[in-house]
Amino acid sequence: MTDADPGDAANEEITPAMRLVVLQGKHRALDEKIRSLQAQPYQNQLLIQRLKKEKLRLKDLIERLKDELVPDINA
Numbered sequence: 001m002t003d004a005d006p007g008d009a010a011n012e013e014i015t016p017a018m019r020l021v022v023l024q025g026k027h028r029a030l031d032e033k034i035r036s037l038q039a040q041p042y043q044n045q046l047l048i049q050r051l052k053k054e055k056l057r058l059k060d061l062i063e064r065l066k067d068e069l070v071p072d073i074n075a
Contacts, residue, residue, distance in 0.1 A: 020065045023058055030055040 014022075034051050037043060 016065055016069055020062060023062050027055060027058045027062060030058065
């Protein structure tokens with residue numbers, strides 16, 4: 001038996017690079033969902049609009065994270 005708790009992995013701190021990968025995955029998934037909804041003959045425009053806003057919010061978060069990860073050359 002080990003002392004390791006199976007919940008330990010969930011308690012590990014996520015790095016900014018890992019968070020970036022997760023956010024990019026969510027962004028791609030939203031993009032696919034939006035395309036799928038737009039391809040349907042009867043579109044739920046309100047849902048599509050909400051998903052697009054969420055996609056933009058994710059894009060902003062992704063860009064902020066990228067800025068944090070890339071060191072400022074003029075610093």
